[in-house]
Amino acid sequence: MSDIDKIISSKLPxxxxxxxxxxxxxxxxxxxxxxxxxxxxxxxxxxxxxxAELFHWHVGPIQWQEEVGRQYESPGWKxxxxxxxxxxSVLRKMLYGAKISITVALCASIISIVIGVPLGAxxxxxxxxxxxxxxxxxxxxxxxxYILLIxxxxxxxxxxxLFGYKLTGITTVYLAIGLTSWVGICRxxxxxxxxxxxxxxxxxxxxxGCSNSRIIFRHLLPNVFHLVIIDFSLRFVSFIHAEVxxxxxxxxxxxxxxxxAMINDARIELSRGVWWQMAAATAAIFFISLALNIFGDAxxxxxxxxxxxx
Amino acid sequence: xxxxNSYLLKVDDLxxxxxxxxxxxxxxxxxxxxxxxxxxxxxxxxxxxxxGESGCGKTTVARSIVRLVPATAGEVxxxxxxxxxxxxxxxxxxxxxxxxxxxxxxxxLNPRMTVGDIIGEPLKVQKGIRGSELDQQVAMLLSKVxxxxxxxxxxxxxxxxxxxxxxxxxxxxALRPKLVICDEPVSALDVSIQSQILNLLKDLQDEFGxxxxxxxxxxxxxxxxxxxxAVMYMGRIVxxxxxxxxxxxxxxxxxxxxxxxxxxxDPKLRGKRQRLSGEVPSIMNPPPGCPxxxxxxxxEKVCEAVEQKLEEINGKRHLVACWKSREH
Numbered sequence: 001m002s003d004i005d006k007i008i009s010s011k012l013p014x015x016x017x018x019x020x021x022x023x024x025x026x027x028x029x030x031x032x033x034x035x036x037x038x039x040x041x042x043x044x045x046x047x048x049x050x051x052a053e054l055f056h057w058h059v060g061p062i063q064w065q066e067e068v069g070r071q072y073e074s075p076g077w078k079x080x081x082x083x084x085x086x087x088x089s090v091l092r093k094m095l096y097g098a099k100i101s102i103t104v105a106l107c108a109s110i111i112s113i114v115i116g117v118p119l120g121a122x123x124x125x126x127x128x129x130x131x132x133x134x135x136x137x138x139x140x141x142x143x144x145x146y147i148l149l150i151x152x153x154x155x156x157x158x159x160x161x162l163f164g165y166k167l168t169g170i171t172t173v174y175l176a177i178g179l180t181s182w183v184g185i186c187r188x189x190x191x192x193x194x195x196x197x198x199x200x201x202x203x204x205x206x207x208x209g210c211s212n213s214r215i216i217f218r219h220l221l222p223n224v225f226h227l228v229i230i231d232f233s234l235r236f237v238s239f240i241h242a243e244v245x246x247x248x249x250x251x252x253x254x255x256x257x258x259x260x261a262m263i264n265d266a267r268i269e270l271s272r273g274v275w276w277q278m279a280a281a282t283a284a285i286f287f288i289s290l291a292l293n294i295f296g297d298a299x300x301x302x303x304x305x306x307x308x309x310x
Numbered sequence: 311x312x313x314x315n316s317y318l319l320k321v322d323d324l325x326x327x328x329x330x331x332x333x334x335x336x337x338x339x340x341x342x343x344x345x346x347x348x349x350x351x352x353x354x355x356x357x358x359x360x361x362g363e364s365g366c367g368k369t370t371v372a373r374s375i376v377r378l379v380p381a382t383a384g385e386v387x388x389x390x391x392x393x394x395x396x397x398x399x400x401x402x403x404x405x406x407x408x409x410x411x412x413x414x415x416x417x418x419l420n421p422r423m424t425v426g427d428i429i430g431e432p433l434k435v436q437k438g439i440r441g442s443e444l445d446q447q448v449a450m451l452l453s454k455v456x457x458x459x460x461x462x463x464x465x466x467x468x469x470x471x472x473x474x475x476x477x478x479x480x481x482x483x484a485l486r487p488k489l490v491i492c493d494e495p496v497s498a499l500d501v502s503i504q505s506q507i508l509n510l511l512k513d514l515q516d517e518f519g520x521x522x523x524x525x526x527x528x529x530x531x532x533x534x535x536x537x538x539x540a541v542m543y544m545g546r547i548v549x550x551x552x553x554x555x556x557x558x559x560x561x562x563x564x565x566x567x568x569x570x571x572x573x574x575x576d577p578k579l580r581g582k583r584q585r586l587s588g589e590v591p592s593i594m595n596p597p598p599g600c601p602x603x604x605x606x607x608x609x610e611k612v613c614e615a616v617e618q619k620l621e622e623i624n625g626k627r628h629l630v631a632c633w634k635s636r637e638h
Contacts, residue, residue, distance in 0.1 A: 017462030018421055167386065200418035203378050204478075209405040218431075222422040260474040305421060 018305045022226065025302040032298030038291035045095060046102035047209035061095040063089055064257055072269075075276050082276040084265065093257035094280040101288075104174045105239035109232055111178025116185035116227060121216050123186070124193030134190075138183045149180045150242060154251045169253045170243075177242045185231050192224040226303040233296035237289045244285060259285055317351040317387075318521050319375070319489055324348045324384035326367075326374045330594065342593050344370040348383075348544035349620070350537075354488070357515070357522040359536030361529060361554070361568070365590065367545040368525045369413075372491045375523070376408050377401065388489070407437050409482040413494040415474035419466040423454070425477055426462035432484040451480040454517075455510060472503035479510065483518070491523045496531065508535060529572050533557055538627075541565050544593060544601040547620055551628040559621065561635040563606050600633070608634045 001059055045061075052062045067087040068079065075082040076124035081090035087167025123134040141149070152177035159168065162175075180269050196202060197220065240259075246252040252262075261282040326345040329338040345367045352358045360368050374381040377393065388394040393404055397467055409432075412418035419428055430448045435437045439447065449459035455476040475495060482490055492511065496504040508531065514520060526532050532539055533553055538625040540550040541564065560566045570584045588605040591597050597604055603613040611634050620631040 012460055012463050014425060015461075015468050017424075017465055018467070199421040200412040200414055203373070203419055204410065204412060204481065205420075205431070206378055207376050207405060207410045208436065208481075209402045209407075210431070210435050218423075219420055223420070276435065 019226075019303075022303040022305075026298060028091070029082070029298050029302070031296055032302075035291035035295040035298070038287060039295060042098055042102060042288050042291075046099045049096060049099040060089070060092050061099075064092040064096045066092075068092075070244030070251055072274050074274075079082040082274075084230060084277055085269070085273075085277060089275050090262075090280045093262060093277075094284050096257050096280065097259040098260060100253055101240050101243055104170050104177065104243040105236050107174035108177035108181065108239045108242070109236055110183060111174065112182040112235070113228060113232065115179070116182030117184070117189050117221070120186040121193050121224075123220060124190040124213065125197060125216055127194075131190075138186055141180065142183045146180070147245065148172065150176050150246065151249070151251065152248055153180055158251070169255065172260075173243055173246050173252045174239075176246070177239055181239070181242075184235070185228065187223055188227055188231060192227060193220050196220055196223055226305070230296060230300045230303060233292055233299055237292045237296075240285065242286060246306070316353055318389065320387040321371075321375065322349050322385040322387070324371065324374060325387060326370050327382040340594055343545050343596070344593070345374060345381075348539050348542070348545070348547055350547060350550060352489070352521055352523060353602060354521050354536065355515075355519055356552065357524050357536045359532035360523065360525045360542060361527060361532050361538040361539060362542035363527060363590065365593070366542045367492055368527075368542055371542075372410065372493045372523065372525055375491065376410065402436075402485075406485050407487050408489045408491065409485060409487040410491045411475075411478050411482045411495045414496075414498055415471050415478060416466075418478050421466055421475055424463050424465055425469075428466070428477060429480045429484055432481060432620065436485055444637075447479075447484070451484055454514070455480045466516070471499050472506060475499060475503075475507050476510065479507070479514070483514065486518065487520070489496060489523065490562045491525070493525050494527065497527065501552045504531070509544040511535075529568055541568065543569040544590065544596060546601065546631065547629075548632070549628075549630045550620070551626070551630075555626055555628055559628070561628070561630045562602075562632045563608050563634070564602050588614060600631075602632075610634070 049061050051057070052057075052059050052093040054290050065088065068089045069083045069087050071083065071085055071087050072088070073079055073083040079089055079091065081094060082092070084090055119138075154172055157172045157175055159172075165171075193216075202215060202219055204217050242259065243252060244260035244263065247258045248264045250264070252258060252260055262277050262281035266274070266281065269275075269277060324345055325343070326343040327343050327497070328425065330342060331337060332339045332342045332422055348367070348371055350358060350360075360371065362368055370379060370409045373379045375386050375388075375393065381394050384394070388404055388408065391400065391404070393401070396404060423431075426448050429451055430439075430444045433444060433447055445462065448462055450462060452459045457473060457476050457480070461469075466477065469477065475498075478495075495511070496507050499507060511522070512535070515522060522535075524532065524536055526535075538550065538551050539553050539556045540547045541556075541562065542548070543564050549556065549560070549565045551559075556565065557569070564586075567584050574634050584607070586605050591601065591604060597614075599615050600606070600609070600613045600617050603609040606613065616633075618631050620629050620634045622628065623630050623635060
């Protein structure tokens with residue numbers, strides 16, 4: 001026993017987990033890391049704008065309301081993306097729009113994961129009646145056209161109070177998106193849990209008396225969670241797009257600039273040859289979409305534990 | 311079977327049927343009778359081998375005993391209590407005393423957990439052992455199965471198949487069980503590793519006084535390892551005897567065919583091989599009478615009509631379910 005005591009008290013070599021393994025593979029992909037940097041810039045920008053608003057820093061993006069020039073000045077040295085109808089800087093509006101988009105996409109993702117992952121795990125693990133009820137709910141939800149459903153939720157939730165908190169602007173948007181788009185992740189997790197449930201390591205856990213919740217949280221979810229992350233990275237793009245569409249349709253943020261609202265404004269301007277507001281908003285969407293898509297693919301390739309075995 | 315008390319585990323007429331559902335209303339159209347009336351008993355400290363070809367229901371028997379799959383009918387008496395009708399609390403206690411070693415050393419260990427967590431989890435959930443005491447017990451278990459205690463923080467994918475199976479053995483022993491169900495513990499391993507694991511299991515049996523239910527499809531392995539051997543075919547036991555008796559005097563034509571399939575090293579001893587013709591009938595739609603009669607070289611009218619029960623034949627604890635074998 002003293003031998004064993006000595007070994008335990010000494011520092012033991014750490015093994016490399018599948019997570020560390022996957023991150024190492026990801027690190028080796030140059031393009032993916034560049035895309036990650038781009039995504040990080042967007043997030044930092046959004047975070048910076050939050051901080052600036054909180055501490056009243058006088059920086060460009062939060063002073064988007066300021067009239068910096070004449071109406072519709074074309075892009076140039078003074079205004080990189082020109083000005084809009086009120087003479088406000090399009091660049092500032094575009095940067096500020098990052099905050100709205102990131103907030104909406106992040107909150108909507110979290111809501112859909114919080115709803116979808118546990119429901120999927122419960123349905124897949126318990127099967128039977130529980131499974132059928134959950135499948136029935138999400139099948140019903142997914143049979144309604146997506147945009148229509150989001151619109152309906154957004155309209156219903158708009159200006160309603162939830163827990164004494166009035167739902168306005170982007171809160172409505174991310175609630176509407178989050179509450180309607182958990183179906184995909186739920187279905188994915190359910191399928192994976194059904195697959196893993198019959199693996200021998202789960203049977204082993206049952207055989208020595210693990211509780212159901214322990215099996216779900218300690219055994220099943222860690223083994224399917226990489227799919228949540230991959231799904232998150234790809235879904236994030238579609239949430240940014242959903243926000244743009246809602247804002248474009250006039251159901252999103254009305255008082256502050258978002259990319260969707262900018263595109264909506266630019267719709268009329270385009271006929272007058274004012275293209276820069278459209279270009280700025282589209283470019284902002286384009287780069288984060290591209291980065292997230294490439295990064296998501298790389299994540300999928302790196303985090304798949306099957307690659308480890310090959 | 312004079313004294314039932316000396317048996318640690320007694321399985322009586324165990325049936326595990328899986329319903330086959332079809333159609334929109336998921337109507338049950340039939341059953342897969344994976345286990346169809348299996349009875350056997352294991353004495354404390356003994357090893358019972360369960361052999362048979364793939365799909366004959368060996369694994370389902372093992373899983374039904376610890377209720378990993380629900381049994382349809384029958385009794386499983388472990389230390390005087392019926393496992394199948396035990397309530398949740400009692401079942402949890404029983405699961406402390408019965409553990410399983412699984413077949414696939416790659417699938418039976420959670421790839422996201424460290425070796426320490428895997429081996430320690432039974433101790434954690436059953437006895438609430440934590441912290442340094444847990445580490446100590448895990449390290450001791452690791453050294454018992456021939457692995458260095460330093461491996462405690464490593465992950466399953468960093469080990470070879472044989473080492474992983476040792477981890478599986480350590481986990482099965484963590485709670486000091488009375489009965490260990492070995493579900494083909496060596497069939498996924500290289501032959502050279504197989505003997506290492508088998509020797510390990512033998513040593514552990516001597517050290518801890520374990521009782522094994524040993525499932526295999528390799529008769530050579532079973533001969534070396536088991537005291538009593540039961541041969542299964544299509545969800546039933548067709549022959550059961552002490553290991554030596556069964557190997558020297560197989561009575562059921564199916565057992566004979568299995569025996570003749572064991573490769574013989576000495577060419578002079580190689581007799582005429584008895585090959586089986588045909589295939590295993592569909593388990594959804596088993597033939598009437600003896601399930602083996604379509605492939606049996608000795609089959610007669612009576613075999614097609616009525617199934618013979620498993621009965622003792624010569625007073626040497628030798629049970630066989632065959633009409634023809636009683637003519638000896």
